[in-house]
Amino acid sequence: MDINFHQRLLDNVDRFWDFYGNHGDFLTTFINRFQWHEYSKHFFVSDFPLHVDIETSSKCNMSCPMCFRRNFNDLGEMEWKTFTRIVDECEENGLYSIRLSWRGETMTHPKVFDMIDYSVKRIPNVSFLTNTFYITNKVADFLIEKGLTYLGCSFDGIGDVYNKVRAPAEFEDSMDKLRYLKKKRDRLDLDNPQIRICSIWPAVSKNPKEFYECMKSVSDMVVVNNYKDFAEKPNPVPGFICQYPWERLIIAHDGRAQCCTGWNADDITLGNIKTYTLRKMWHGEILNRLRELHKKGNRMQLRSCSTCRHGNTLPDQSIDIEDIVSRKH
Amino acid sequence: MIKDCFYREKEFEIVFEWPLPREMIKSNKAIGSFMGKIKSLPGTRVIQKEEEITGVVFSYEGWEQMLGVFSFNGRKTQLAQEFNNFFSKVKQV
Numbered sequence: 001m002d003i004n005f006h007q008r009l010l011d012n013v014d015r016f017w018d019f020y021g022n023h024g025d026f027l028t029t030f031i032n033r034f035q036w037h038e039y040s041k042h043f044f045v046s047d048f049p050l051h052v053d054i055e056t057s058s059k060c061n062m063s064c065p066m067c068f069r070r071n072f073n074d075l076g077e078m079e080w081k082t083f084t085r086i087v088d089e090c091e092e093n094g095l096y097s098i099r100l101s102w103r104g105e106t107m108t109h110p111k112v113f114d115m116i117d118y119s120v121k122r123i124p125n126v127s128f129l130t131n132t133f134y135i136t137n138k139v140a141d142f143l144i145e146k147g148l149t150y151l152g153c154s155f156d157g158i159g160d161v162y163n164k165v166r167a168p169a170e171f172e173d174s175m176d177k178l179r180y181l182k183k184k185r186d187r188l189d190l191d192n193p194q195i196r197i198c199s200i201w202p203a204v205s206k207n208p209k210e211f212y213e214c215m216k217s218v219s220d221m222v223v224v225n226n227y228k229d230f231a232e233k234p235n236p237v238p239g240f241i242c243q244y245p246w247e248r249l250i251i252a253h254d255g256r257a258q259c260c261t262g263w264n265a266d267d268i269t270l271g272n273i274k275t276y277t278l279r280k281m282w283h284g285e286i287l288n289r290l291r292e293l294h295k296k297g298n299r300m301q302l303r304s305c306s307t308c309r310h311g312n313t314l315p316d317q318s319i320d321i322e323d324i325v326s327r328k329h
Numbered sequence: 330m331i332k333d334c335f336y337r338e339k340e341f342e343i344v345f346e347w348p349l350p351r352e353m354i355k356s357n358k359a360i361g362s363f364m365g366k367i368k369s370l371p372g373t374r375v376i377q378k379e380e381e382i383t384g385v386v387f388s389y390e391g392w393e394q395m396l397g398v399f400s401f402n403g404r405k406t407q408l409a410q411e412f413n414n415f416f417s418k419v420k421q422v
Contacts, residue, residue, distance in 0.1 A: 013347040013348060013349075013350060014350055014352075014353065016347050017347070017350070017353050017357065018356075018357055020330055021353070021359040021360040023359075024359070026359035026360050026363040027363050027366060027398070029330075030330070030363060031395075031396070033330045033331055034331060034334075037330075037334070038331070038334050038415070039415065042415070042418060044414075044415050044418055044419075046411060047407055047411050093404070094404035094407075
C-alpha cells in the first residue's frame with residue numbers, strides 16, 4: 001500500500017521539518033503520523049479514527065477548471081449543533097487532528113469564526129483548506145490569535161496562470177493576503193498558523209523553481225498535487241488498496257459520514273452523525289466490510305472505489321495548463 | 330514524515346520520509362525537545378548519515394515509555410493498549 005502518495009514536496013527538507021515541528025508538540029505529531037502510516041499499511045483498526053474531516057460548507061466562491069465541482073450540486077452548510085456534536089466526540093476520545101474542510105471553501109460558512117474558536121479550544125491540531133480569497137487582514141489576525149495549527153492554501157501557479165485558474169481571485173491580491181498573514185505571525189514571534197501552499201503540477205510545471213522562489217516568502221512549505229481529470233473515464237489501477245478506511249472519517253455538511261475524501265462516494269455512506277456516533281460508524285459493519293473488500297483486493301465491487309481518482313492511472317501530467325483552463329468555458 | 334518501518338523481535342526501526350538535518354535539532358525547539366526525549370529512552374538510537382538523521386530505532390520498552398510522557402487528552406492507557414495490540418499483530422507477520 002502506498003501511503004500519502006497524493007502530494008509531492010516542492011521544497012527543501014529544512015522547511016519540511018520546520019513545518020511539522022511547528023505544529024505544536026512534535027512528539028504527539030510524530031506518534032499520530034506513525035499511526036497514519038503504519039496502521040493503514042498493516043490493516044490495523046485503531047480505537048477511534050486517527051483524523052476527522054468536517055465539511056463546514058460545501059459551497060465555493062470559485063469555479064476552477066480542474067475541479068470536480070463542475071458536476072457537483074450537493075451544496076449546504078453544516079448546522080452548529082451537528083458541528084459541536086462531532087467536535088465534542090472527537091475531544092472526548094482524545095483525537096489529535098481535525099480539518100474543517102472537504103469539498104467546499106471553509107470560509108463561506110457564516111459561523112466559521114465560531115467553529116474555528118470552538119475547535120482550537122478542544123483539539124490539538126486544527127487546520128483547514130482555503131483558496132485564500134477570504135483571508136483578509138481581519139481574518140488573518142483572527143487565525144493568528146486563535147493559533148490555528150495550519151492553513152492549506154490552494155494556489156495554482158503565479159501571475160496570469162493563477163488569474164486564469166483561480167478567477168475571480170487576482171494573483172497580487174492573494175499574495176498580499178498571504179504576505180500579511182505570515183509577516184504578522186512572524187512579527188509576533190508565533191509559529192501558527194503554519195502556511196502550506198499547494199498547486200496542481202501543470203500550473204507550475206514549466207518553471208517549478210520560479211513558482212517556489214515566488215511562494216517561499218509567503219509560506220512555510222510548498223507542495224504540488226498531481227492533476228486529475230474528472231471529466232475523463234476512470235482507468236482503475238488493479239490491486240490498489242486505499243489507506244483511508246484505516247485512517248479517517250469524513251463528515252459531510254448534512255451529517256453523512258464516509259471513510260474517504262472521494263467527492264461522490266454516496267454508495268459507501270456509513271451513517272449520519274445525527275443518529276450515530278463517530279465511534280459506532282468507525283467500528284460498524286459497513287466500514288468493516290469495506291475494509292475487507294480493500295484488503296482482499298476486491299475494491300472494484302464498490303462503485304465509489306472503482307471510480308475513485310486515487311486508485312486510477314493519472315492523466316498525462318505534461319498537459320499544458322492552458323488546455324485545462326480552456327475546458328472551463 | 331515516515332517512509333518505512335521495519336519490525337524486529339526486540340526493536341523496530343522508523344525510516345524518515347526526508348532525512349532530518351542535525352542542525353534542525355538546534356534550530357527548531359519542538360524537534361529539539363523531541364530528539365532530547367527519545368534519546369533518553371531505553372534501547373532507542375538514531376540512525377545518522379553524515380550530518381543528517383535518517384531514522385530512529387526504538388525498543389518496544391522505549392516506545393511504551395515515550396507514550397507515557399505525553400497525555401493525548403488523558404487517554405494514555407487506551408493508547409498504550411492500542412499500541413500493544415498493534416505491535417503484537419505486526420510482530421507475528
